[in-house]
Amino acid sequence: MSVQKLSNLSGVSTSQIHKIKSRENSSTNVEDASRIAGAFGKTVNEFLDNPELKVDIEIAQIVSELTPEERRFLLNAAKAQIASRSKPQD
Structure with missing residues (x-):
């Protein structure tokens, strides 16, 4: 999935996704993490433990x-x- 598509699906900015992806900012707020996981049809726990x-x-x-x-x-x-x-x- 492209960063742009993930951004569109999750509502998280492309710049924030790029930071997370590059580990520039390996932490994110719970809301963004939940939105990103939700874009994949997962809870945060499912997303991280899969x-x-x-x-x-x-x-x-x-x-x-x-x-x-x-x-x-x-x-x-x-x-x-x-x-x-x-x-x-x-």
């Missing part, structure tokens, strides 16, 4: 570094992987 979320965050960070062409390639590979799950094995 190991799967760490993987999702890492994926999002990596994807944000890809070129548009690399993103399309990754998207197509992911779609093919998902589609192969539903095909019967010979």
Whole structure:
């Protein structure tokens, strides 16, 4: 999820999200933390204690570094992987 999209969903400013993301300001107020967690459909406790979320965050960070062409390639590979799950094995 992009910083702008998270800002739009949570109501937390992009500058505050950038500070948190870069650990420039590793603390935030409870209201902002709750809003950010809520943007992911989580409570603050669920958001912080969810190991799967760490993987999702890492994926999002990596994807944000890809070129548009690399993103399309990754998207197509992911779609093919998902589609192969539903095909019967010979």
